[in-house]
Amino acid sequence: MKQPKRVGIFGGSFNPIHNAHINLASAFAKKLKLDKVLVIPTANSPHKDPDTLIDPMHRLNMCRLACDDVKKAEVCDIEITRQGTSYTVDTLSKIKEMYPDSELFLLMGADMFMTFDTWREPDKIISMASICTVPRNDDDEKILREKGKEYTAKGANTFILDLKKMDISSTMIRKLAYNDEIFSKYVDPKVEKYIYANYLYMNKGTINYARFDKVLKARMGEKRYIHSVNVAIEAQRLAKKYGADTDKAKLAGTLHDITKETFSNEQLAIINNSGIELNFIESSSPKLWHAIAGAGFVRDVMGIDDQDVFNAIRYHTSGREKMSLLEKCVFIADFTGAERDYDGVDEMRTLADKSLEEAMAFGLSFSISDLAKRRLAIDPNSLACYNEVVLLLGKGGNKK
Numbered sequence: 049m050k051q052p053k054r055v056g057i058f059g060g061s062f063n064p065i066h067n068a069h070i071n072l073a074s075a076f077a078k079k080l081k082l083d084k085v086l087v088i089p090t091a092n093s094p095h096k097d098p099d100t101l102i103d104p105m106h107r108l109n110m111c112r113l114a115c116d117d118v119k120k121a122e123v124c125d126i127e128i129t130r131q132g133t134s135y136t137v138d139t140l141s142k143i144k145e146m147y148p149d150s151e152l153f154l155l156m157g158a159d160m161f162m163t164f165d166t167w168r169e170p171d172k173i174i175s176m177a178s179i180c181t182v183p184r185n186d187d188d189e190k191i192l193r194e195k196g197k198e199y200t201a202k203g204a205n206t207f208i209l210d211l212k213k214m215d216i217s218s219t220m221i222r223k224l225a226y227n228d229e230i231f232s233k234y235v236d237p238k239v240e241k242y243i244y245a246n247y248l249y250m251n252k253g254t255i256n257y258a259r260f261d262k263v264l265k266a267r268m269g270e271k272r273y274i275h276s277v278n279v280a281i282e283a284q285r286l287a288k289k290y291g292a293d294t295d296k297a298k299l300a301g302t303l304h305d306i307t308k309e310t311f312s313n314e315q316l317a318i319i320n321n322s323g324i325e326l327n328f329i330e331s332s333s334p335k336l337w338h339a340i341a342g343a344g345f346v347r348d349v350m351g352i353d354d355q356d357v358f359n360a361i362r363y364h365t366s367g368r369e370k371m372s373l374l375e376k377c378v379f380i381a382d383f384t385g386a387e388r389d390y391d392g393v394d395e396m397r398t399l400a401d402k403s404l405e406e407a408m409a410f411g412l413s414f415s416i417s418d419l420a421k422r423r424l425a426i427d428p429n430s431l432a433c434y435n436e437v438v439l440l441l442g443k444g445g446n447k448k
């Protein structure tokens with residue numbers, strides 16, 4: 049493979065990557081006639097507060113999305129896969145190994161440039177790459193040029209690049225996301241979607257349906273989004289009728305299928321990260337995972353810590369013994385939401401208005417017999433739930 053002659057190195061925390069980064073990478077490539085710009089997110093920068101840095105894999109994924117169709121930009125994961133603190137000298141040595149015949153150009157922010165001589169092994173760095181920066185303003189440029197002269201005297205090749213900088217910062221985007229303000233004009237649409245889908249930088253634990261809408265739309269198709277809205281409306285209606293908490297019904301209904309369109313390996317990762325234990329049937333039935341992962345996601349990623357809401361989502365497919373009123377409302381609403389049109393939906397709707405247990409029994413016999421017909425395993429939670437409601441009904445139990 050032909051080696052690129054001139055390679056730019058653009059490192060940063062990219063927390064998140066935004067349009068100014070992309071513009072800078074392109075302008076840097078153009079100004080120095082680079083064949084390639086390596087965009088390198090840091091694992092853990094010695095210059096940044098580790099508390100505000102989100103998971104490096106998220107930052108890497110966002111860089112990949114943003115650079116997807118940017119000419120000459122290539123995302124490089126060497127710092128993230130190496131883990132630990134990222135020192136530029138180590139990264140550069142690695143890049144030198146990858147591109148032994150290329151001329152390297154290291155881009156850094158103005159403040160980084162000013163303190164460059166305090167970095168680890170600056171002499172080694174200048175022996176491997178030219179060091180480049182962009183002034184923030186006119187005053188800055190003078191100071192940077194003075195500093196550049198000092199570095200040149202020590203043998204460095206320096207470039208103070210006159211590139212137009214956009215007034216955008218990652219801090220600003222994080223703040224906008226946290227305050228539920230629009231940040232779409234500052235980032236690539238794919239990055240925006242990723243931020244919502246993964247609930248990054250959001251004010252966790254707070255309830256905001258405009259935000260949840262964006263999260264749902266980023267995680268699922270139109271059909272499932274409409275289903276979620278309908279389940280929320282129906283769960284709320286049932287909650288009002290039977291005396292459950294209507295706010296929690298709306299919340300659990302809205303979010304019940306939040307991981308339904310997530311790959312099963314990711315569902316399992318969410319379940320593991322949440323420390324949720326699966327029974328034997330659950331472990332071997334990926335179809336049940338979306339409900340369990342959904343509960344974990346809502347509690348641990350979105351920060352909504354309410355046990356009843358957790359259970360309503362966790363058991364919305366299987367049911368379980370001793371379900372709360374809220375759990376039953378969400379379980380039934382999943383069958384009777386406005387867009388449902390399967391054979392028997394009218395009877396299910398009539399029963400839902402008559403008695404929660406009648407509707408539960410009808411819904412459970414529907415899904416249990418469907419599983420049995422297809423010779424699929426039946427979750428013991430579903431059986432326990434079914435037994436409980438039919439026994440209760442046989443005894444003439446709650447028929448409110």
Ligand SMILES: [Fe+2]
Nearest residue numbers: 304305308365
């Ligand atoms: Fe579901």
Ligand SMILES: [Fe+2]
Nearest residue numbers: 275304305382
């Ligand atoms: Fe559903």
